[in-house]
Amino acid sequence: MALLLISLSILIISSLLILLFCRSKEISACVFLWSLVAACGFGLWSALSVLCQKAMSLPLTGVDFRVHGTIPLGEFYIGIDALSAFFLLLFFILSLAAGIYGYGYLRDYTGQRNTGVHFALYHLLIIVITLVLVAKNAVLFLVAWEIMTFVSYFLITFYNESESVRKAGYLYLISTHVGVFCLLVMFLIMGAQAGSMNFDQMTATQFPLALAALLFMLAFVGFGIKAGFIPFHIWLPHAHPAAPTHISALLSGVVVKLGIYGLMRVMAIVKDFPLWCGVLLLIMAAISGVGGVLYALGQHEIKKLLAYHSIENIGIITLGLGIGMIGHAYHQETVAFIGYAGALLHTFNHAVFKGLLFLSAGSVIHCTHTGDMDHMGGLFKLLPWTGHLFLIGSLSICGLPLFNGFISEWLVYRALLEGVFHLDVFGIIFSSLAIVALALVGGLAALCFTKAFGVIFLGSNKSSEGHQGKEGRLSNIDIKEGDLMLRGPMILLAAICLWGGLFPANMVYFAFQGTQAITGLQIPFVLKEAVINPLLSATRVLSFGGVIFSVLALVRDFLVLHYPVRLTETWSCGYVKLSHRMQYTASSFARPILKIFRSALVFRVEGKISKEYFPAWTSLKSSVKDVSESLLFRPLFYVIKKFSRKLKWIQSGHTQTYILYVFLFLVILLVWKLI
Amino acid sequence: MHILLLLHLTILFVFPPLLLGIIGKTKAFFAGRIGPPLLQPYFDIFKLMHKESVYSVTTNWIFMAAPMVSTAAILAAGTLMPLADFKPPIQFWGDMVLFVYLFALARFVIVLAALDTGSSLEGMGASREATFGCLSEITMFLNLTILALLSRSLSLSEIFLGGLSSSWLQVGPVLILVVVSFFLILLVENSRVPIDDPETHLELTMIHEVIVLDHSGIDLAYVLYGKAVKLFLFASMLVSVIITFRVHDFLIDTAFFFFELIVFAVLIGIVESTMARLRLNKVPYLLFSAFIFSIFGFTVILVRGGH
Incomplete structure (x- = not known):
């Protein structure tokens, strides 16, 4: 705890310093960078020490910190349990990466706005999010939650000269306020029942099932708006593209996750819920997962696509939570433990790879000055670093083996499959449907990211017909890779993706620590072994694949050396006047699958498809409408x-x-x- | 024990192209031709290894690495699959998820390689492959869930080595539905008629062939080989569901297993010779019917209480 307090005080002092020196861009940026590194370092240390259960042995790390009698009902009472520590871990990693990236991103910013204020607000956001995560008093929690909403509003509307940005900011502010109303009522009911606004007393209180159901509904709406469950997600796809890149990364990686944290905290406080709560959560999770990825498929704008993918991943996380709740309601602790652990781990993983994807997408937008994927293409050769990092992010988010996404999706699958074994017919139906939903989400995510990566980075550039040389390279457009300040954070996140996929044991262990904090029960050692050992075997399969790959590569190298190799143009079936516009675009790639799901989606097509023999000028604009927003x-x-x-x-x-x-x-x- | 593992791997590595040869021979028989020799796929692969490689200037390393990654992923999936009475080299609780995801990885990289060429034809094929792949994945998972429920195991080796032995007597109808659904998935995943015609080279109508249009030489050899292994794995999975009977004698079981596979390849050949290719916009219906079969099977289990 002392470490965390050090980290907080560094942030407070440095944000004041930044404000003091905000006239000078260099000094404020410099203070920002170093205080960020120091604060996140201390924060990570404190989170890790709790997760490694060394909290008692270290002299500096007491568990709680409280100041009595500060305001009526509320007091400044904070403490780190394993659940908070798990979220603090992902939060500090991501805010470090996004902060450094933001430093690099805003360094060459030449507009009107004062970047110093922006940096100070960034620090303030870190402080209040930390408070949200460690608050042990409901009033403190709500106050921090409110400040967080305001601070993030100001951060989102950095480019407030554009009207769409202002509108997106408003939408965000209004929808989160509706959420706060529900949370206020929920915490008041909890406080009235427990006789105190402190989480400790609340946890010790027994809530009757009917009341628990009411609390669940309030938490579901209140935190669901923040987390972006469909249909409460409408603010999300607007706010993410509007914000500067590093803020969208933080928004999607952490702020959205706070909704999940809130739900988990409520589960830790009110332990027993009726069965239907879990079932409801599972259904909403399936809808969010499939809906999010389908909407993502319909997007042409890269940040909007990523924003909808956040909804999809929230769906996957909530599938884990839902099966955990169902397992808990059936008193099948195995199912509950694995479900919660899967949800926690996917929260962490999603923060990492979505942060990576947002940051690399930001680099792409920075270079090409457009977010429209249909105008990109062929960037892999021009932006090799960004391209490789985006590829790692895509492989992780699709849950493919070798990367961290697979581990957490495997845990969620495992929980659902255990649900099939351990529950009665009712439970089997829902867990199998959830398996189907998760499989569909996985497949669609793969489709969506082959589309995104392929259209942005592969092929040849689609936008600038006149500027292209013979080899499909952009010749006179000045596209250059960002420097180390932009690349470094992405490399860090990509390394965590790979590490999490190849050496899963540590993160799974941490997720189990968090699960213990949610359920309040000790997880048997046998169960931990039964989850971690299969993952280690999976790593063996992958290393076998790696061996085969190297053999194949060696054979290929040998043959390529000994037999002729020719470079030529892409085979176009004999058609000679090939134009770079004649490539598959993002819209055409996603069209077959969207057509299959057309009954669930609303399309809007402007213009018309020319059907004459000698087509004259025509234009076509198609988009997928968000049902819950427009209807x-x-x-x-x-x-x-x-x-x-x-x-x-x-x-x-x-x-x-x-x-x-x-x-x-x-x-x-x-x-x-x-x- | 080690010898058995080695044998498992040898079968996995060597046998698959033969299935393609048998299918080709069957089709030739129906067409009234003598057809290529049984070992033709081996010859093809060998010949391709000695051919000149042609690369498009648009492509990156992804294009060259994709055939290797996908083949390696498919072979790695093969280490989880029990063949005949051999236990697979690696097995664990929940390996079926990894099994399916390795195929997803293989598909992912091949689709990326297709997009890497920047050809609109390959983009078309990539889009179709990814679309149908994601629809067949859900059916695959539901089928595996049903099998897991019947055998009360999450490990492929336990499911296919004895886990289902009593299920045919208890819930035969369920397994019939699962087999039908699996068979449809097999046809889609391995791009056989009626979904895709591996013989044609008309780009507009194809799915799998068009994705690898630009691959040549050793890369194409890897793609062909990977495809054969994939067909082999799907076929042996299906065969293991249909014939659960084992005498636990090493030689007889293995011989019987190969016999089943050969019969199965002949069956695919017959399907290919007697059916026309579906129109492309009908393929999703086929996939949905596979899913519906599987849902029916699932419902029957719930009603009959086979779990």
Whole structure:
């Protein structure tokens, strides 16, 4: 805990320093960078020491820190348990990477805005998110949660000269506020039941099942909006593309995950939920997973695609959570443990690879000045570093073996399959449907990322017909790779992806530590072995594959040396006047699968397909509409707006009227007290 | 024990192209021709190894590495699959997930290699392959879940080595549905008629052939070999579901297993000779029917209580 306090104080002091020196860009950036590295270092150390269960043996690491009687009901009471520590681990890794990247990204920024303020806000965001993660008092939690929403709003709207950015910021602010309302009610009910707003007392309290169900629904909506469950996700695909790259990485990697953290915290406090809560969570998870990836497939804009993929991965995480809850409700602890561990591990992994993908996508946008994938192509040769890092990110997010995504998806599969074995017919139906959903999500994610990687980096460039030389290379467009400040964080994240995939034991162990904090039960050693050992065998299969690969590569090298090799143009079936625009685009690649799912999606096509024999000029623009945005929330808000217009007379704008309202309210209170 | 493992690997490495030879011979028989020799796929692979390689200037290393990665991934998946009565070299609880995901990895890199050429024809094939692949994956998982439920095991070796032996008597209908669904998946995954015609070279209609349009020489040899191994693994999986009977005599079991595989290859040859290729927009329906078969099988288990 002392380590964490050191880290927090570094952040507070340095953010003040940054504000002090914000006139000078160099000094503020320098302070930002070094304080960030120091603070994240201490933060990681504190998180790791808790996860490694060495908290007691180290002198500096007490467990709790509290200041009594600060505000009514609330107090400054923080403490790290394994669940907090697990989230702190991923949070500090990602905020370090995104912060360094942001430093590199904003260094050559020449616009009007003051980058010093932006850096100070970044530090403030780290402070409040840390507080959210370690708060042991509901009031402190809510206060930190609110500040976090505001700070992230300011960070998202960095480029606020554009109207779409402002709109996205508003949408984010409003939707998270609806969430906070639910959370407030939830914590008040919990506090009333426990007689204290401290999480300790709440955990010790027994909640009746009906109340638990109510609390679950409130948590589901309140935290679900933050996490971006479909249909509460509408803010997410707008906010992510609007924000500067390093902020979108942090938003998708951590801020969205706080919704998951909140749900897990509620599960740790209210232990027993009715069965249907878990089933509901599982269904919503399947919908979010499949829906998120289908919407992602329909996107042409790279950051929007990644934003929808966050929804998909939240779906996978929630599948783990849902099967965990179902297992808990059936008292099948094996299922519950593996489910929760899978959810936790996927949270970590998603933060890492999604951070990597956002950062490398940011580099691409930085170089090409467009986010539209259909105008890219052939960037692998021009941006080799970014290309390779994006490839690693894509392989990880698809859950393919060798990378960390596979490990966590395997755990979720394992939990669902154990569910098939250990539950009754009802449980079997839902866990098998969840398996199908997860398989579908995996397949669609692979489709989506072959599309994204292929269209952005492979083939030849589709945008600048006139500038291309014979070899499909861009000749006079100045595209150059970012420097070490941009590349370094991405390399760090990519290394974690590979490490997590090849040496899974540590992270799985940490995830189990977090699971113990959620369930409050000790996980038997046998179970840990039964999960980690298969993963080690899986590594053996992969190393066998590696051996075969090297043999094949050696044979190939030998043959290539001894037989002729010719370089030529891509075979175009005899057609000579080939244009670079005649490649498969992102839209055409995704078309078959979207056509199959057309009943679940809403398409909008502008323009028309020319069917004449000698086609003249024509244009076609197709997009996939977000159902919950255009069919659910837009009409809903329209109705609310219409209704509230009728109440407009209350807000007259005269001060006297408002004083009258206050007076009336006081009278009502007085009368109520008298009765 | 080590000799058995070595034997397992030898079968895995050497036998697969023969299946393609048998299919070719069967098709030739139906067409009234003598056809290529049984060992023709081996000759093809050998010949390709000595051919000139042609690379497009648009491509990167991904194009060259993809055939190797996919073949290595498929062979690695083979180490989890029991053949005849041999235990696989590696087995663990939950290896079926890895098994399917290794095929997904193989598909992923091949699709990327196709996109690497920047050819619109290969883009077309890549898009189709990825689409059908993701639809067949869900059926694959549901089928494996059913088999896991019946044999109460999550390891391929336990499922296929005796785990299903009593299931044919108890829940025969379920297994029939699973077999039908598996067979359809096999046809899709290995791009056989009626989904795809491995014989044609008309680019617009193809799925798998068009993806590897630009590969040549040793790369094409790897692709062909990987394809053969994939067919072999799917066929041996299906055969292990159908024939669960084993006498636990090493020689008889192995001979019987090979006999089954050969019969199976002849069966695929017959399907290919007697059916026309489906129109491309009908292929999803075929995949959905495979899924529906599997769902029916699943429902039957739940009702009959075979779990």
